[in-house]
Amino acid sequence: MKLPYIKVEVEYREEETGAPGKVSPALIMGFGLHWAWVYLFMFNGQYILFPEADSMQLLLSATSGVFHAVALLLYAVFLKQARQLFDTPAHIRRNRAIAAFLVACATLLCMAGNMVSVGPLAAALFVLAGVASGVGSAMLLMSFGVSFSVCDLPTIALCAALSMVVSALAFALTLVVSAAFVPAGALLCLALPFLELLCLNKCSADLVDKLEFSFMTMPVRTASFVGRLGVPSVVFGVLLGILRCCALTGPLLDLLLAAGGAESAFSFSVFAASLFACAALIMAMLTLRKSRNFAFRVLVPLIAVLLVTLCTPYGADGTFRCFALFGSYFMLEACLWVMYADIAQSYRVSAFTTFGFGHGLLSAGSLAGFLMLQPGGLLEAVSAEPMMLALVGLIALTLGVATLPNGAEMRSTLIRGRLCPLLDDQTDLEELMGGEVAASKPSVEEAVVPMPSDTPGAVSSAPGDIPEPATPAVQESPEQRAGRFKRKCAAVADTFLLSRKETEVLFLLAKGRNSAAIQEALYISAGTANTHMRHIYRKLDVHSQHELIDLVESMVVD
Secondary structure (H helix, E strand, O other): OEEOOEEOOOOOOOOOOOOOOOOOHHHHHHHHHHHHHHHHHHOOOHHHHOHHHHHHHHHHHHHHHHHHHHHHHHHHHOHHHHHHHHOOHHHHHHHHHHHHHHHHHHHHHHHHHHHHOOOHHHHHHHHHHHHHHHHHHHHHHHHHHHHHHOOOHHHHHHHHHHHHHHHHHHHHHHHHHHHHOHHHHHHHHHHHHHHHHHHHHHHHHHHOOOOOOOOOOOOEOHHHHHHHHHHHHHHHHHHHHHHHHHHOOHHHHHHHHHHOOHHHHHHHHHHHHHHHHHHHHHHHHHHHOOOOOHHHHHHHHHHHHHHHHOOOHHHHOHHHHHHHHHHHHHHHHHHHHHHHHHHHHHOOOOHHHHHHHHHHHHHHHHHHHHHHOOOOOOOHHHOOOHHHHHHHHHHHHHHHHHOOOOHHHHHHOEOOOOOOHHHOOHHHHHHHOOOOOOOOOOOHHHHOOOOOOOOOOOOOOOOOOOOOOOOOOOOOOHHHHHHHHHHHHHHHHHHHOOOHHHHHHHHHHHOOOOHHHHHHHHOOOHHHHHHHHHHHHHHHOOOOHHHHHHHHHHOOOO
16 A cells, blocks of 8 residues: 555465365275284284284284395385386275285285194194285285375374274274284284275375376486485384383283273273374364474373373373373374374375385384394383383483484485476575575576477577578377476476375366365365465466466477
């Protein structure tokens, strides 16, 4: 507004934080059922489901952990070959069915080994069960990673938080049923992977199958990426293995059995811990979601408090100790899952790469922590001494948080071809460029390398280039034009480092779609769609859909 002798400048800036999109109930239920099965199979649920197989528990857990970690790492190492197994929705559903069958076979093999009890045959059955469970659960876990990686960060956190409650309910229900009638609990455990399969197929159809850029991802420098992501994953994995081993073994089991009603007390503690972890993660998402690794800022201090309370008189109570151990495990696992999904979403890194290296090394660290607590292990005294457990936990938390990658470190692992200074705010630019910020911010034309026009017969106008004779126009098929248009959108997304969801929104905007069509196509809410559109316009430095279309058309691709 301009008034006589007075100049008033009014600036209105819309909220830049993202709103949770449409939450997929199938994703929440399926992911919760997956972790319920993991707790039953690897959280020493065998003490109740398969009481005669106690002597084989170490063999089962070690075998399952090894093959689980190896299978996830193979996904990441052989990324190109793995993609050929997931090239169509039919192949993806087939692979999930195979994974669910392997997990169910692992339960059947455990039931058979429980009947044999001891001897070479029992050992062979439990080794086979460990192999089947490790490979099958890794395949299912990767499918969930793909579904999570296409969601917005608030949606990722919300789904992970609610999934913890679902997993605790399913876990507690199975244990209570098993306490009354063991075969019924084993049948519930057998049914979990098939229920999980139905949920996976549903959420994949809603979130993944209709996307245009699900396999157009940013390549990474493998060694640098593994170093940035692998160190905290291994450190936190060791702590997860220690917490898992202490959750229902040795002194804690004796405390619960001495108090009577062990199953009821244990189930109540697990459910209460899941509610506590769910509330903490949602609180972190609502308050700090704009920060990198926001979940760790809230949940790690809570984990430290719970570990310290084990050294107080409250730690002598079996129910409270179970609550503290499971609450710590839930929160740390949720933090890491949100971090992996956020990296895959924000930087468009393949979910196979992120979850393969990240969760694969996490599983390897968890197995190492579990083995350290076995008789003769390096940390054998930790499970019996709360003070030692708290000390080791605090050290692991400190090292893990200190090695977490920040935004600049993750961007340095990407192979992008060119740097676009428009993608970040001033603070991130200083961090990315080593404190040397350019005097002026380049325009879009400076950020995008000028290229010749797409018009057939056009020639390059770059200085020093020798014009080549115009080539005759080649008639393109509709499929070729559609493929070239997608490559233009991908080139813009790579240049300006758009997230996975922003790339999908860019593609629809460039096709002339409005907000309502984007909401329906991408299964997101109106607030989320508008937020993505604002972020895209800001990163590309455009002010209308027409300017965005012109920018996409100006890109030249092979």
